[in-house]
Amino acid sequence: MMFAVATVAIFIAMSLALVRAFVGPSLYDRVLAGNSFGTKTVLLIGVMGFLTGRPDFLDIAILYALINFAATIAILRFFSYREATAKDRARPLNEGEAP
Amino acid sequence: MGRILILVLNLVVIWLLLSGYFDKPLLLAFGAASVAFTTWLAVRARIIDNDSVPSGLFPGILGYWAWLIFEIGKANILVARQALAVEPKLSPKLFTVPNPPRSSVGKATFGNSITLTPGTVTIDVREEEILVHALTEELADVEAITAMGERVARAERRQT
Amino acid sequence: MSLDFIDWALVRDLLSWFLFLLGSAAVVIGALGIVRFPDFFSRLHGAGITDTAGAELIVFAMMLQAPNWIVLAKLIFIAAFFGLTSPVATHAIAHAAWMVGFKPMQGAALRYKGDEGE
Structure with missing residues (x-):
């Protein structure tokens, strides 16, 4: 029962993170939301493992945690190359989130 | 030298914990081989210092x-x-x-x-x-x- | 002094219920923070709640329910991994945005510096 409660809570949090990932407005908001989504996925895999009585799922959770971390760094790396070539990059990027 | 020993011990413990097998000689041999290979790579790349093995x-x-x-x-x-x-x-x-x-x-x-x-x-x-x-x-x-x-x-x- | 009258399984379940509820609340609050906070740099703090309190409390709660010590060891590994990598990932995102020229809102008025004259 307690695992079901945690699963529902993690699902709610994941959908909230997805909202931020869709709304943006900037690239870094999306990367942040994606990273947070990945953290929640790791928790979800672990809790789902306990919920279905198969804690072996934790191996997948560990692997997902590794991939999530590497993917976040890799995405930032990729876009840092793209940004380095973009001209006049400070203002246009901030415009999306002016108050 | 002390750092290499610490690294090997840590790798062995991580391998044993993640695999959970203690009585299958074949799997233990694979584990020993991967630990030896990782340590060899680390020594060869000269990355064993206070950053990678922060024993200090x-x-x-x-x-x-x-x-x-x-x-x-x-x-x-x-x-x-x-x-x-x-x-x-x-x-x-x-x-x-x-x-x-x-x-x-x-x-x-x-x-x-x-x-x-x-x-x-x-x-x-x-x-x-x-x-x-x-x-x-x-x-x-x-x-x-x-x-x-x-x-x-x-x-x-x-x-x- | 004997403690036999205490039902340890019940104590363990209650404790993990408590940790699960607290951790679930923290995960949802962190996600709410990510959605609600006004600018990118303040959203980082929302993600911080999910990464520290939420993740660690749920992992601790799972540790209490671990059926054997291998599962326990894996959970400890996940907890340590979260503790080591989540700040690095958050800092990497913040630093990348800073380097590209993002400027945070500042002060209680939530204004970007240099925008006053516009």
Whole structure:
């Protein structure tokens, strides 16, 4: 029962993170939301493992945690190359989130 | 040499814990082979120093971690209140704090501790100072963060 | 002094219920923070709640329910991994945005510095 409660809570949090990932407005908001989504996925895999009585799922959770971390760094790396070539990059990027 | 031994022991423990097999000679041999290969690669790449095997931080860092957990708990409550408030009273602030730890591992530990405490995020790590973004005026406590840095500096026993 | 009258399984379940509820609340609050806070740099703090309190409390709660010590060891590994990598990832995102020229809102008025004259 307690695992079901945690699963529902993690699902709610994941959908909230997805909202931020869709709304943006900037690239870094999306990367942040994606990273947070990945953290929640790791928790979800672990809790789902306990919920279905198969804690072996934790191996997948560990692997997902590794991939999530590497993917976040890799995405930032990729876009840092793209940004380095973009001209006049400070203002246009901030415009999306002016108050 | 001491660092290599520590690295091998850590790798063996991680391999045994993650696999969970202690009585299959074939799997144990594979584990030994992968540990030997990893160690060989690390030695060959000359990356075994205080950064990759930070033995100089122990045991001083353990007490620091215990203290840090309490700090994280306290800061979590403050930030959670802002996230739940109908009208969040945010007053974001950028400021710098001194970076007292001598070794690069100490600097990294301090920067990560600031980020790990909700409400403050390390934005830029420079040689002598750290640029921090805080969520509210209350969380932008320069003295408390400076004291945290001095704790890290005291925890690192060996300087490189 | 004997403690036999205490039902340890019940104590363990109650404790993990408590940790699960607290951790679930922290995960949801962190996600709410990510959605609600006004600018990118303040959203980082929302993610901080999910990464520290939420993740660690749920992992601790799972540790209490671990059926054997292999599962326990894996959970400890996940907890340590979260503790080591989540601040690095958060800092990497913040630093990348800072380097590209993002400037945070500052002060209680939530204004970008340099925008006053516009």
